[in-house]
Structure formats: C-alpha cells, structure tokens
Amino acid sequence: MNSDILADLDEDHNLEGADFGEHDNGYDHEADDDAGNKYSTLGRYGQLRKAEMDVTEHCVKNAGWLDNSPDGLLPVVIQPIAPDVQQPGIKWKSVVQEKRDQVLAERNKNIASTQSMHEKPGQYSDPNENNVQIVDQAYLT
16 A cells, blocks of 8 residues: 555545534534543653653663664674584483583582581580571560
C-alpha cells in the first residue's frame, strides 16, 4: 500500500457518518473527544515513569555510552572454535567429573592439613565448637 491509498482510506473513514449530525439523539461528540484525550495522555504514574526514563536517558547520553568508540569497533571472529578432541556428551561429562574430583582431592588435602594445626598443643579449642542449640525469642532479647 502506498501513501495515496492510505490517505484515501483515512478520508473515507473521516467522512463516514458525517451526515448523521442531526440524528444522533443528543450524543455529545465533544465529551467523546475529551474521553479520547483522557486515555491518550499519561496519568500520574505514567508521568513519573516517563520522567525517570528521561533522566536515565540524559545520564547515559552525558556519560558518553551512546557515543561511537574512538578506537572503532573491535574485530569479531566469526569462525567457530573446533575442539581438539571430538567425543560424545557422556564422555565429556565423565572427563569433567574426573577433573573435578582431582581438584576437590587437592583442595581436601590442603583442608586436612589446616585442621590438624588447630589440634596442636598450646592452641585454644572451643569445647562448644560444633554444638547446636534451639533457642526461643527470650534468649535473643
């Protein structure tokens, strides 16, 4: 559709019912126009949200986030990365699990050595260290 056809359609729609002005039984067209304007403008919360969006847009523009980069665009590699090893998903899952177990074993080895330091003579150990008690509100106040 071109602009001429759209203009013709708009004209047809605008002229539709123009000759019924005397026979509309007291229908108030101005009140209908006011109601249309009431719903086409922003309300109180809409105006607040619009003001927030305007402030945000102003800050973003002033910060220069919308400016072109002085260094230009970074080159983008569009070649997909091909893995060195081709294997099914189940095999990958087992390989990742093995590596995870190795990392956890190394971590646990270091944790065990730090726990033994607390048990050396001469260091304070709390006798209530691993005790759990259920308390009510009176205890907290």
